[in-house]
Amino acid sequence: MKYSALLLWSFVPTLIAALPHNHHFHKREAHAAPEVVTVLVTQVVTMAGPGSSDPTTLQTSFVSSATEPAALPSSVVSSKGASAKSSAKSATKASAKSSGSPYSSSIHSSASSSSAVASSTATSEVSSYAEKSKGIAYSPYTDSGSCKSSDVIQSDIQLLSAFDYIRVYAPDCSCVENIMAVMGDNQKLFAGLYYMDSLTTDIETLSSAVESSSQGWDGVYAVSVGNEWVNSGDYSVSQVSAAVSSARSALSDKGYSGYVVSVDTLVAVQDNTDLCDVSDFIAVNSHPFWDGNVLPEDSGTFLKTQIANIYKACGSSKDVLICETGWPTQGDTYGVAVPSKENQLTAIKAIVEEVGDQVLMFTTYNDYWKDGGSYGVEKYWGIFE
Structure with a gap:
């Protein structure tokens, strides 16, 4: 019988050029930061079992971790070292399994079962905490990107x-009329007009759907014109301002007198404070995960600080609403931010405890119709299963 002994691991942080990443079709290209590649070097010696006098084989393997967005302080590197040590032990256990260890099968089965229970518990808890927020984003698309049926949309809502x-x-996939058909008396729709080049026709579609409902425009909380247009670089502040003004006028002609806003990233609004004057309230998206330096348990205090910052930057008495926030459950680590269901639970709990009445959660289900994105997280922000 042979066994493997872990002798050495080390980390070699290397600063490389920053890479931009896209946060799905309804998201921004986040501000870039320097990245670190952490290289895990593991040396494994395969030795004969007890009673044998000589080692038989020397094997050395090298495994590279996912890239990170910023050079980390020594305390963080130490923490990441512990994580890598755990990963190395897992790899050794996997090697033992493949070599026919009599214990490996039961260990693997037990670990898988425990992981599944923990994952299910985290999903149930995260939805309970998310419900303490002001609202949630919803996409009416199947995993393949086609439209969900009316029955499925209504069941989801x-x-x-x-x-x-x-x-x-x-107003895709007849989602507006189907949402309004089943939403409760306590609920309102935060409608969206996503495409600059189809604002006129989309306003017509939205108006027809709303007017066909029993609530009419009273069932609409706000209408957003675009999503992160300035941050993405697709349009200038003046173009966004003109589009919002035009939409507000067209919606008024249809009988709507509620809020009209432009939603952009918090960073984009801070850097372009003219956007503060465009909207009827300050509507921004802010994800602690994409900061790269925020642990999930600090997500609430992070957003509370960001809201205070945007109040200060805009210098107005307008209300602030975070129109997207959350935490991914799968993908690559970004700085100190690690995607997992457990971390999603921790982050959302922290968020609702600090600023629950000022945030909309992102998002209802995993969006498998999207591309994975630079860090492989874009599909995995879903709160419900």
């Missing part, structure tokens, strides 16, 4: 009865 606002990005 009935699951979201605890949220005051349901945010959609465009």
